[in-house]
Amino acid sequence: MTSQTSGSVRSIVEDLDCEVEFDAPIGPEMTWYRVGGRADVLVRPRSVEALCILTRRCRDSGTTIRVLGSGANLLVADEGVDGVVVHLDQHAFREVSTIHRHRVHRAGVEGRAGDAVRVMAGKSLEQLVISTATQGLSGIECMAGVPASVGGAIRMNAGGKYGCIGDAVAAVGCINVKGDLVVHEGNDLCFEYRRCSIIDPIILWAELALTPADPEKTHGRVKEIFAEKKASQPMAANSAGCAFRNPLAPDGSGRLISAGELIDRAGLKGYSIGGATISERHANFFIAGDGATASDLIELMDRAASAVADRLGYELVREVVVWRRGAHVG
Ligand SMILES: Cc1cc2nc3c(=O)[nH]c(=O)nc-3n(C[C@H](O)[C@H](O)[C@H](O)COP(=O)(O)OP(=O)(O)OC[C@H]3O[C@@H](n4cnc5c(N)ncnc54)[C@H](O)[C@@H]3O)c2cc1C
Known part of the structure; x- marks a missing residue:
């Protein structure tokens, strides 16, 4: 974060009823993957009014605003995320x-x-x-x-x-x-x-x-x-649940095909890149193990999607939201 960026965001938040943390380690501490980068600014508003004003000021200043929930479906890129990240953990919310x-x-x-x-x-x-x-x-x-x-x-x-x-x-x-x-x-x-x-x-x-x-x-x-x-999912491991949405069956019935089964059929169950592994128990769970980075997970997801497209002809769409610096929505 440049000092100019920090200064302009500081002016948006400083008089509001909020807790503000600069350079907050949201990836490792506030997501279920427990990997990834930091937020330039993390804001915990104490009132709805403060959040309304913050949202308006973000729009007026062209600052991206994102909401971090429980971080159970979120991957923060290793280089972190810009703009304002809001976390609604205060009593009013x-x-x-x-x-x-x-x-x-x-x-x-x-x-x-x-x-x-x-x-x-x-x-x-x-x-x-x-x-x-x-x-x-x-x-x-x-x-x-x-x-x-x-x-x-x-x-x-x-x-x-x-x-x-x-x-x-x-x-x-x-x-x-x-x-x-x-x-x-x-x-x-x-x-x-x-x-x-x-x-x-x-x-x-x-x-x-x-x-x-x-x-x-x-x-x-x-x-x-x-x-x-x-019994069927590795709930205790560091993941975001299913990494991909289940695609529609090609027969027009509206039925969904299990993305986990497709990844398994493409031969990638248990496959690893760096510290990231496709779960042996459920192939749509991508696990961040020791030393994993967000880039390992993204690369592994890309590898799985290509293998499923090449070998089985299905296009997998990511369910996990990825936050990147500069991108409006992940
Ligand atoms: C072990 C495990 C099991 C899981 N099992 C399931 C399952 O069975 N079914 C399922 O559907 N999902 C499952 N998931 C995924 C996850 O639980 C869901 O996607 C959940 O809805 C994520 O909620 P969150 O608060 O953690 O959102 P986050 O991960 O924090 O955010 C997800 C998205 O929601 C947005 N968001 C969050 N809060 C707000 C808000 N107040 N206003 C606007 N946008 C907001 C974020 O900006 C982001 O785009 C699982 C995840 C894990 C880790």
């Missing part, structure tokens, strides 16, 4: 409240009886899954074992074979590029496989429509799904 009404208009979510939970984007999804299940609120048990902040889960429409977070989302509050608060609901909100329609830079909160259920049953279901996931 972790609150949860229950709303005794439904503002649910989305197809599929419509018409469910029960409470909506309003949850701020910085809340840990793992904690939310446990606390709602324990209270006997059903709807997000399928998210058991998915490490995420609520904002990161919405951005990625995280999920698995039993459903995804979007299935339960009634409305999402965001901050747009101008720093204004906006709400997306109804036809304005669409979730697809590992993506959502929101283009605003900051997801601030989500309203989840949950259904009253027997707490023992919901909690039991969470434990079951977690155990199933743990």
Whole structure:
């Protein structure tokens, strides 16, 4: 980071109600890979108002703003990342409240009886899954074992074979590029496989429509799904879960083909570059071992994608978000 860059970003943040850290080691300390570079500036706002002003100032000054959630789907390039990285871990961004009404208009979510939970984007999804299940609120048990902040889960429409977070989302509050608060609901909100329609830079909160259920049953279901996931995936290793999206089957059926199976069939299970290895247990998990760098992981992903394209004719698209210096979005 040049002193000019640091000076201009300093002037954007210095009078705001935020914690600010320059040259913050976000790759090794705040991502699940535990590798990669630093953020020129890491900002932890203490209030929504401060975050709105920060977003507006970033737009006005041409400074890129990125949000770091739990870092479970993120790879920070070794050279680090410029602009402002925001982390929503302060109290104001972790609150949860229950709303005794439904503002649910989305197809599929419509018409469910029960409470909506309003949850701020910085809340840990793992904690939310446990606390709602324990209270006997059903709807997000399928998210058991998915490490995420609520904002990161919405951005990625995280999920698995039993459903995804979007299935339960009634409305999402965001901050747009101008720093204004906006709400997306109804036809304005669409979730697809590992993506959502929101283009605003900051997801601030989500309203989840949950259904009253027997707490023992919901909690039991969470434990079951977690155990199933743990049995098939290397959960304890340093990874970002699945590195690639599952591609569509070529027969037009809409069916997804397992990217892990394709990587396995291309002969790359267990293959390593530097300290990065393709997991023997699940070939879509790329593991950062001792001495791994972000470049090792990127090279290994590129190698796997080329092998699958050359040998099997499928184009793999990365699910992991990569942050690079100079790139607007990774
Ligand atoms: C062991 C392991 C298992 C996993 N299993 C699964 C699984 O079963 N299913 C699945 O879908 N995923 C899985 N993942 C991937 C990961 O859990 C999800 O992608 C999750 O949604 C990432 O959330 P996060 O908060 O960590 O986001 P991050 O990794 O921090 O960020 C991901 C993207 O979301 C954006 N983002 C984060 N917060 C916000 C916000 N508030 N506003 C705007 N943008 C935001 C970031 O800028 C970035 O573009 C797994 C990962 C690991 C490490």
